[in-house]
Amino acid sequence: MKPRMSCEGCKNRLDGSCAGLGGCRGQQDEPLRVEIVQACRLLYERGLIAGFDGNSSVRTGRGTVLVTPAGVHKGLMNPRDVVELDEARGTAIDGRQPTSEISMHLAVLRRRKDIAAVVHSHAPTAVALSLLRNVSINGVLPELAIALGEVKTVPYARPGTDALAERVADGLERANAVIIEKHGTVAVGGSVSEALARTEMVEHAARVIWTAHQVQRPQRLDEAELRVLMRRAP
């Protein structure tokens, strides 16, 4: 069958398999959509988000971004729920409602041309640490220092606002994960799974620090050793 170039769905999949119905765009993106759905389910099942919380995005490689929708339970999503947006304009291709944190995802993706995916969670222990001025996630665990360097806490800004989007984009300009004060985490990566792994790493480290603090203040790594570890951070 000859490709149907006039079909919106076929313009990126030139085998005519959508028969002019426009379904092939979704077929082409299916692995990315499935990865987002699986990441959201893992975030939900591991208690890093609750219900409608959290959101994820990934570049398709053709100027659009796949992003989680607004108002959908992240443990019960399916690939067709994922919304496709024009990255430059920030508008949904199919007119559906993306996550309320879409400005944050777009700000981070525009600032970081080297990454493909953004994962935002409400990781509870990381949020709990952000409420305490005298407790830091950094300087104690060598694996965290090697993998993520210093995990900074972005000062509070109202959820869903451009102010929050810019603060998070600033924080991620030279880092792959941040904690948002009173709110959650944002991690980036070359794929959804990499951003998800970084999210889990932040929450796991936060749990260790939190647990140690129940007994006493955790001992920091030797400063010279910490500097060597941080040099290995990406």
Ligand SMILES: [Zn+2]
């Ligand atoms: Zn949030």
